[in-house]
Every structure is written in C-alpha cells, then in structure tokens.
Amino acid sequence: MTIRVLVAKVGLDGHDRGIKVVARLLRDAGMEVVYTGLFQTPETVAIAAIQEDVDVVGLSMLSGAHLTLAPMVVGALRAKGSDIPVVLGGIVPKSDLEDMRAAGMAAVFVPGASAEEIMASIIEVVSASTSETI
Amino acid sequence: MADMNAYDQWLALYKTSAKRDVTFATMSGVPLDPVYGPENGEFPGQFPYTRGVHASMYRSRLWTMRMFAGFGTALDTNRRFKEIIAAGGQGLSTAFDMPTLLGLDSDDPMALGEVGRCGVAIDSLTDMRDLFTDIDLATITTSMTINSPAAVMLALFIAQAEEKGVARNQLGGTLQNDILKEYQAQKEFVFPPRQSMRLVRDTIAFTAAEMPKWNSISVSGYHIREAGSTAAEELAFTLVNGFAYVELARQAGLQVDEVAPRLSFFFNAHIDFFEEIAKYRAARRLWATWMRDHYGATNELSWKLRFHTQTAGVSLTAQQPEVNIARTAIEALAGVLGGTQSLHTNSMDEALALPSERAARTALRTQQVIAYETNVVNVADPLGGSWFVEELTDEMTRQAEAIFAEISAMGEGSMLEGCIKGIEENWFQGRIAESAYNLERSFNQGQRIVVGVNDFTEGNDNADLEILRITNEDELKQVGRLNDVRQNRDESKVLLALEELTTDAIDPEVNLMPALINASRAYVTVGEMMGAMEKIFGRHIEVPTL
Numbered sequence: 001m002t003i004r005v006l007v008a009k010v011g012l013d014g015h016d017r018g019i020k021v022v023a024r025l026l027r028d029a030g031m032e033v034v035y036t037g038l039f040q041t042p043e044t045v046a047i048a049a050i051q052e053d054v055d056v057v058g059l060s061m062l063s064g065a066h067l068t069l070a071p072m073v074v075g076a077l078r079a080k081g082s083d084i085p086v087v088l089g090g091i092v093p094k095s096d097l098e099d100m101r102a103a104g105m106a107a108v109f110v111p112g113a114s115a116e117e118i119m120a121s122i123i124e125v126v127s128a129s130t131s132e133t134i
Numbered sequence: 135m136a137d138m139n140a141y142d143q144w145l146a147l148y149k150t151s152a153k154r155d156v157t158f159a160t161m162s163g164v165p166l167d168p169v170y171g172p173e174n175g176e177f178p179g180q181f182p183y184t185r186g187v188h189a190s191m192y193r194s195r196l197w198t199m200r201m202f203a204g205f206g207t208a209l210d211t212n213r214r215f216k217e218i219i220a221a222g223g224q225g226l227s228t229a230f231d232m233p234t235l236l237g238l239d240s241d242d243p244m245a246l247g248e249v250g251r252c253g254v255a256i257d258s259l260t261d262m263r264d265l266f267t268d269i270d271l272a273t274i275t276t277s278m279t280i281n282s283p284a285a286v287m288l289a290l291f292i293a294q295a296e297e298k299g300v301a302r303n304q305l306g307g308t309l310q311n312d313i314l315k316e317y318q319a320q321k322e323f324v325f326p327p328r329q330s331m332r333l334v335r336d337t338i339a340f341t342a343a344e345m346p347k348w349n350s351i352s353v354s355g356y357h358i359r360e361a362g363s364t365a366a367e368e369l370a371f372t373l374v375n376g377f378a379y380v381e382l383a384r385q386a387g388l389q390v391d392e393v394a395p396r397l398s399f400f401f402n403a404h405i406d407f408f409e410e411i412a413k414y415r416a417a418r419r420l421w422a423t424w425m426r427d428h429y430g431a432t433n434e435l436s437w438k439l440r441f442h443t444q445t446a447g448v449s450l451t452a453q454q455p456e457v458n459i460a461r462t463a464i465e466a467l468a469g470v471l472g473g474t475q476s477l478h479t480n481s482m483d484e485a486l487a488l489p490s491e492r493a494a495r496t497a498l499r500t501q502q503v504i505a506y507e508t509n510v511v512n513v514a515d516p517l518g519g520s521w522f523v524e525e526l527t528d529e530m531t532r533q534a535e536a537i538f539a540e541i542s543a544m545g546e547g548s549m550l551e552g553c554i555k556g557i558e559e560n561w562f563q564g565r566i567a568e569s570a571y572n573l574e575r576s577f578n579q580g581q582r583i584v585v586g587v588n589d590f591t592e593g594n595d596n597a598d599l600e601i602l603r604i605t606n607e608d609e610l611k612q613v614g615r616l617n618d619v620r621q622n623r624d625e626s627k628v629l630l631a632l633e634e635l636t637t638d639a640i641d642p643e644v645n646l647m648p649a650l651i652n653a654s655r656a657y658v659t660v661g662e663m664m665g666a667m668e669k670i671f672g673r674h675i676e677v678p679t680l
Binding site for chain 2: 011012014015016020024025027035036037038039041063064068094095110111114115
C-alpha cells in the first residue's frame with residue numbers, strides 16, 4: 001500500500017526549504033505527498049488531513065511555535081474523531097522532546113535528523129497506526 | 135587624471151583617505167603595501183570596483199560589527215542591545231518576531247505561540263520607544279530587518295526618535311524593505327506584489343527627500359541562499375531585485391542617482407570559501423557596470439555596491455555545535471576577504487534556538503579575532519590576481535548575466551516586470567527549491583561531507599549546550615503591554631489616523647509615510663495599520679507547489 005502523507009506549515013513561519021526538500025524525498029521513496037502551503041491553522045490542517053485521507057501528518061516548524069501549535073493539531077484531529085498520527089520536525093530542541101511526545105506526537109525529528117531516519121520513522125509510525133486499527 | 139595610469143589614480147585616492155592609527159606590517163615586521171597588482175590593472179576604489187569600493191579599504195575603517203538580535207519584549211531586546219554595545223558592537227540590527235514580520239498584533243489569534251520567539255514583538259510606539267531607550271540614535275546606526283510592514287516600522291522609528299529630540303534627518307540606518315525576496319524566498323509576505331511595491335516606492339521617495347543618512351532598502355540575497363539557491367542564483371536574483379527597485383523609483387519620477395546610492399546589499403557567507411569571495415567580487419563588478427551602462431547612473435556612489443554579510447545559518451549543525459564556531463570563522467573570513475562593509479557572525483547554538491548571550495559574545499569575538507589578530511585587514515583584496523579567484527569571479531559574472539537575460543526576457547526588457555512575473559509564476563521559488571533539493575540529495579548520497587552529520591560523528595552524544603528559552607510568559611507579558619496601550623490611548627485620534635491612512639491608501643499617487651507617522655504617534659497598532667491597508671490592497675496567497 002502506498003503511504004499518503006500531508007506535510008504542513010502551521011502558524012506564521014515561512015521557512016519552507018525543509019518541508020519542500022523532505023516532501024520530495026518522501027515522493028522519491030514512493031509516498032504520495034500533499035502540501036497545503038503556508039500559514040495554515042491547526043483546524044485547516046486537521047480538515048485537509050481527513051479530507052485527503054492521509055496516513056500521517058508531518059509538521060515542519062522552525063519558529064519555536066511548536067510548543068503551542070503542534071499539540072493543537074493533534075487536538076483538532078482527535079476532536080474530529082480522527083486517529084491520524086502526527087510527526088513533527090524543525091528547530092525542536094531536545095529538551096522539548098518529552099513535552100512533544102506527551103502532547104501526542106508519534107515522532108519528533110530534531111535538527112540534524114537524516115532523510116533516512118525521517119523515512120524509516122514515518123513508515124514505522126504508519127504501520128503501527130494501521131496495525132492498531134486492524 | 136586621464137593621463138595617469140591606474141596605479142597613480144589609485145595612489146592619489148589612497149593618499150587622501152584617512153588611515154587607522156596602526157602599523158601596516160606583518161607580525162614579523164615585513165612592511166605591507168595597501169594593495170598589490172600590476173600598474174595598469176584594476177585597483178580598489180576604481181570602476182567596476184571588483185577589488186573593493188574604497189581605495190584604502192580596511193586601512194581606513196574596519197567593517198561594522200553588526201550583530202542581529204531580538205527576542206521577547208522590547209525591554210528584553212533593549213537589554214541585549216546594550217550588552218552588544220558594551221561588548222564592542224558598533225551597530226544594531228533588529229530581529230522581529232513572526233507576528234511583527236507579518237504585521238499582526240501580539241493578541242491576534244494567528245500570533246498564538248509565536249510572540250517574541252524569533253525576535254522582538256513590536257505592536258506600537260510604546261514598544262519601539264522601549265526598544266531604543268538609552269541608545270544614542272545619532273551615533274549608533276540601526277538596521278531593521280523587516281519587509282512587509284517596513285513602512286510601518288520606519289514610521290514608528292521616526293516617531294520615537296523625534297519624541298526623544300533626534301530629527302529624522304539625523305537618523306542613520308537601514309530598513310531591509312526588500313519585499314521581492316519575500317515572495318521568492320523568505321515568504322513573509324502580506325499584500326500582493328504590486329501593492330507591496332507601492333509601499334516600497336513610498337519609503338524610497340520619503341527617505342530620499344527627508345532622511346539623507348538612511349538606506350532605504352537592503353537588497354538581500356541572504357534569504358535566497360538560505361532557502362536553498364546556488365551562489366550564482368543568490369548573486370543574480372539579488373542584483374535583479376536591485377535593478378527592479380531602481381526601475382520602480384524611476385517610475386515614481388526619481389533619478390537613478392537619487393536612488394541607487396541609498397541601496398545597500400546583504401549577502402550570505404556560505405562555507406565554500408573561494409566561491410563566496412568570487413561572488414562578492416562579481417557582485418560589485420556587475421552592479422557598477424549595470425548601473426552605469428544600463429541605467430545611466432553618473433554618480434560614483436550609484437556604482438558602488440556596499441554590502442552587509444551574514445554567515446550561513448543553514449551551514450550550522452545541531453551535532454557537535456562547537457564546530458559551528460569554526461564554520462562561522464571561515465565564512466566570516468570570506469566576507470572580509472571579499473570586502474564586506476558590515477558583518478554578522480552566527481552563534482554556535484543557532485541550529486537549536488536563538489543564541490544565548492554567551493554564544494552571541496563568542497560570535498562577536500570571532501569577528502574581533504579576524505579584525506585585530508590575523509592581519510588580513512592590512513591589504514585590500516588580497517586574493518585579487520589569483521588565477522583561480524579571478525576565473526571564479528568571471529564565472530560568477532557569466533552565470534549571473536545568463537540569469538539576468540532570462541529574467542529580462544520574462545519582463546520583455548523590464549527587470550521589474552520580470553521579477554513580478556517570475557514571482558507570480560513561481561519561477562524563482564521553483565528554481566530555489568530545485569537547487570535545495572539537489573544539494574540535499576548530494577548530502578544524502580554521501581557526495582558531500584558535513585562534519586558531525588554524515589561523517590566524523592564521534593562526540594555527537596555529548597551533553598547539550600545551555601540554550602536560550604523563550605517561555606509563554608513572554609507572550610502574556612507582551613499581550614499585557616498591548617492591552618495597556620489600547621486602554622490608555624485617545625480612541626478619537628486613533629480613528630482619525632486610520633481614516634487618513636485609508637483615504638491615502640486608496641489613491642495610489644499619495645505617499646503613505648506621513649499618514650503612517652501620524653498613526654504611529656496616535657498609538658495605532660501595527661496590526662491596525664496593516665489591517666487598514668489590507669482592506670484596500672488585499673492579501674497575497676502563494677499557490678503551494680512542491
């Protein structure tokens with residue numbers, strides 16, 4: 001089965017180099033990738049993820065707003081009854097890892113994470129979440 | 135001077151330049167000439183300035199060590215500014231937070247979680263006043279790194295300075311105000327391109343008339359490069375944006391020689407040492423040639439490309455962050471050997487967070503080592519005449535010219551139209567993303583080594599650095615400050631100022647700066663001013679592409 005990924009920029013952060021590069025690498029690896037563009041809210045991301053029926057949502061945040069906004073994306077999905085897993089990457093200090101996992105991130109990629117790690121982790125997250133639903 | 139050779143012409147200029155009071159010799163006492171080269175070659179201070187814009191370069195004056203800073207509330211950043219000045223920094227450069235960069239107030243729902251994180255939050259005159267408390271605005275130059283709301287920030291800056299008794303014509307500094315690269319690379323845009331360019335036009339015309347010491351635009355390649363472009367793309371896109379602003383000002387009735395001397399430039403210093411030096415040399419040569427031959431500039435100041443440099447944030451690694459000090463030093467050295475006028479050095483911890491005070495100090499110290507210990511400042515353009523560097527300079531020039539031709543063709547002869555069309559058709563954005571992808575693939579395939587990332591990883595599990603933490607408390611504090619402003623201002627003045635701004639915005643012939651300054655004085659907030667203009671101008675939406 002082909003993995004479908006929604007990659008998203010939430011909030012005001014315009015740094016889109018990372019998300020575009022990662023999106024293309026995911027495509028190269030055979031995944032289907034949807035990108036909804038800049039300045040999204042947790043609500044618009046949740047709606048798009050459900051409508052596009054993706055297997056996983058990938059957030060890219062470099063402004064420090066992940067502490068507030070990443071948990072809100074998970075919250076918006078769950079409030080709509082969706083269990084789509086959410087992963088997060090960007091400028092996330094290691095000291096935030098615990099908080100982010102507690103807030104429901106299925107995986108967090110800190111600065112320096114390699115493309116291989118991201119790929120492997122997404123596959124793992126998706127297979128874990130689909131096996132739960134079986 | 136027609137009968138003098140290049141050397142004699144240079145010597146005449148050199149002799150009349152002021153010199154720093156130091157001995158120009160090597161550590162072991164070998165006396166050094168101010169520049170080396172054949173008598174009929176090109177010398178610094180001579181058209182097309184490949185070798186530098188001044189005849190005496192750093193013998194007269196070192197570059198300005200301008201450290202970029204901003205976080206939390208205006209009070210927090212004011213404290214950091216004073217630390218920078220105390221540590222020997224000579225210029226300030228203000229980093230704004232995301233809501234401010236997008237013209238939103240700190241209590242806007244979209245600002246949630248972003249206030250004070252990436253820079254300082256500025257909502258009103260109160261914040262701008264506190265930001266520059268006890269800083270001598272007549273002697274310290276200030277750079278404000280902001281684009282979509284640049285005109286609003288300039289208005290606030292003028293309003294607070296005039297309150298303190300410093301007239302606008304005394305103010306020296308730079309507004310980044312380079313909106314074109316926002317659509318191309320940095321992506322902090324608000325209004326559609328043409329409406330944004332009207333605001334840029336207004337700031338150019340206003341500063342040309344009223345602020346003789348102000349640089350109206352810092353044409354910035356930095357963000358283009360950080361977004362993933364190649365060196366030649368950074369060079370070409372930046373200069374083309376510069377050409378577009380010159381064309382814009384001409385449409386507004388200004389002469390090229392009234393505008394071009396007020397444009398300064400801002401380039402990246404990436405890790406490929408010689409390519410960066412060649413890029414700066416080519417930039418000066420290309421700008422001078424195009425200003426004189428294509429745009430008809432006759433004032434030497436219009437030909438001279440002056441630039442600020444920042445080391446490459448994107449080259450920093452989270453792994454073994456101390457190694458970033460070495461990267462930054464090498465990049466900064468390229469900026470200096472390339473003849474930069476001012477320099478910001480990144481801190482070792484910036485792959486992880488905003489810099490801690492200690493890391494920022496080490497970054498400034500790195501510049502001081504280059505300036506005061508290495509002796510590289512004694513001789514102008516020390517790499518000039520190197521077969522390799524000269525050829526690489528020519529190659530950068532050729533590649534940039536090829537890109538100029540493409541953009542000019544898109545605009546049917548107009549660089550301004552070519553830029554706007556290229557933005558609207560995602561041409562710039564696509565090229566930058568393509569280059570970023572190609573570079574990333576070369577890392578992933580192991581064709582390029584990054585120390586600590588895909589090789590030499592021993593030591594990666596060492597303890598983390600102490601990093602600067604911005605808490606949600608700062609956001610609450612700032613929202614509190616904004617509430618105080620809203621409660622204590624005269625609402626009738628606010629409404630009047632907003633009406634004036636709206637009326638002026640409707641007429642594209644009117645310069646918006648006076649209305650923005652009036653609104654600033656009435657404590658109209660940044661979000662309110664931008665909101666009033668958005669009603670007239672509309673909002674830009676980028677079509678997402680991968």
